[in-house]
Amino acid sequence: MGNPCAVIGIGQTHYTTKRRDVSIAGLVREAALRALQDAGLTWKDIDAVVIGKAPDLFEGVMMPEAYLADALGAAGKPMMRVHTAGSVGGSTALVGASLIQGGVHDRVLVVAFEKQSESNATWALSTHLPFSASLVVGAGGYFAPHIREYIRRSGAPEHIGHLVAVKDRRNALKNPYAHLRIPGIDRKMVESTPMLWEPIRYLDTCPSSDGACAMVLAAGDKLTASTPAWVLGTAMRSEPIFRAGRDTVNPQGGKDCAADVYRQAGITDPRREIDVAEVYVPFSWYEPMWLENLGFAAEGEGWKLTESGATALDGDIPWNASGGVLSSNPIGASGLIRFAEAALQVRGMAGEHQVDGARRALGHAYGGGAQFFAMWMVGSDRP
Amino acid sequence: MTLEARHVLEFPGGYTRTTGPVIGRFLTELRDGRLVGVRTAGGRTLVPPLEYDPGTGDAVTGDFVEVGPAGTVESWSWVHAPRAGHPLDRPFAWALIRLDGADTSLVHAVDAGDVKAMRPGLRVRPRWRAERTGQITDIESFVPEVTRIVSPVRTEYVLKPGLALARFLEGVAAGVFVGCRCGSCHKVYVPYRLSCPECGIAITEEVEVPDTGTITTFAINNLPDPRAPEVPFVSAYVLLDGSDVPMITLVGGIAAHEVRQGMRVRAVWVPEEERTASMANIKWFAPTGEPDAEL
DSSP states (O other): OOSOEEEEEEEEOOOBSOOTTSOHHHHHHHHHHHHHHHHTOOGGGOOEEEEEOSOGGGTTOSSHHHHHTGGGTOTTSOEEEEOBTBTHHHHHHHHHHHHHHTTSOSEEEEEEEEEGGGSOHHHHTOOOOTTOOOOOOHHHHHHHHHHHHHHHHHOOOTTHHHHHHHHHHHHHTTOTTOSOOOTTOOHHHHHTSOEEEETEEGGGBOOOOEEEEEEEEEETTSOOSSOOEEEEEEEEEEOOSSOTTOOSSSOHHHHHHHHHHHHHHTOSOHHHHOSEEEOOOSBTTHHHHHHHHTTSSOTTOHHHHHHHTTTSTTSSSOBOTTOHHHHOOOHHHHHHHHHHHHHHHHHTOOGGGOOTTOOEEEEEEEETTTTEEEEEEEESSOO | OOOOOOOOOOOTTOOOOOOHHHHHHHHHHHHTTOOEEEEOTTSOEESSOOSBOTTTOOBOOSOEEEOOSSEEEEEEEEESSOOTTSSOSSOEEEEEEEETTOSSOEEEEEOOSSGGGOOTTOEEEEEEOSSOOSSGGGEEEEEEOOOOOOOOOOOOOOOOOOHHHHHHHHHHHTTOEEEEEOTTTOOEESSOOSBOTTTOOBOOEEEEEOSEEEEEEEEEEOSOOTTSSSSSEEEEEEEETTOSSOEEEEEOSSOGGGOOTTOEEEEEEOOGGGOOSSGGGEEEEEEOOOOOOOO
């Protein structure tokens, strides 16, 4: 896994529908400056900058990394952009970590953002190229059939998704950065919202958010006075979207990625050995599906874990204590937020949504047609 | 019978107003494109200025200070249908505007375009007339500060299908689905392609597959889409018989909620004379009526 690497600074913007008061550069600077402040550093202390965001079509700014280099203090320094669809925030952190683990740099700033209000993601994801007749309408249209297949295979009752929709939004009320804040949310409220892509109702989906997240990563001998979160394992996997026999409900890429990151971190029983997980759940049903994919439950059993309350903030394995993607979704940043929230937990700095005594946390992101995966394990103890 | 007559009362040439030294200074500065207020003995800045402090009745100081030109809307009222005497001929807001540096607010028009753009706290700036005469109408109206621009981006491509897609569409034009079989894993891919995504090797064997298949899973879409005839519509993964990868397609000829996983379907082709080398040749897939397949 290379040289020791730790998160020493984390910065987030508030996530909201429209950040009308800042430019894209202002948005990423806000997160980056907060991360630097948390680390007790300035731009000068950073060796390289890695930036991630989802498709350029979302903001219509081609190669935004070129425009943002000087906004992020990268003049005269290495700057690179990462793009792995929805998992990009996670991949961005992992590319940054690899620069330290590989001994190339001592301190790397990783930043990811999306300003969804500049256009419309469903438009950008449904460009209707000539010669094809794909009828996929937005991300919901793509994922709904795979959720239906999960329900058929597992026999899960239909309210399971709604339990997640409620749980994550209740957690969001404890996170000052969260976008959706719905006091009094309950199953009845979720069930009364319109059916968009059956079986996905309106409140089973993530919002469209503007926002940015940043982290300062440092080599083990270049820490500052701030509390570190140690990187215990990192892994990425991908698989082609159309491959004969590909399991779109429980993708092999996700299983392999989890196995790799657990092996590095010495995890053999994730449910017991991991204290808290921040997992990319953009549609509520993806919690039980990923519980199985990530080995927290046996195949077909994930929904039972959700139903039992095990993944709630007071359960034995809290998932998305921050409110998750269901509560805040600046797409390109969403994966990095998962990774950052995992680090906040093991640093004991998650505030009201802190899981008591969290020592080992999983950060997870996926993207494309559930074909790109990025994960890391972080811990409070130096490996 | 109602007697009615129109009568106009207008002093020929218009009334005159002597401004006095304080308002005169304000209007003179206005003619020069500047906004000033006057200081009271208590240190407040009145805009527009008065000769006296309205709170105490004392004379104001002779101290004029430049304010604005930007200001903040404190409250407003929307004029949906402007009248002849109004400063603008399109809907606008009458607003109380506190200019930067002032302690009182000024009434003026805000040309915001849309009532939704108005809110307390809105930052505005004067739009000056080119020809000024020393009247409050030297400011045509206030306009919101620039906080957002529209940036049209348009790219136009000429797309040509590659060899594989062209071969597949050639088949579709003739009413058949052309696929291929990998020589290593023996999986059959539709549409036709030149390499196997699993094995990574070139594929050379072309196969034709029937236009019947099984729905493996589907979504019922309640959001309208120009490519679907109505809402709700069903987009389904159909595994064509003899193929190993499903294709995503529209399902029709059946109510959305009667569609089932495992349902047997067949492509409904548009009439031969309407066919082109495009997937539009397939109207949708419709049930065959056969018993459901085991998934």
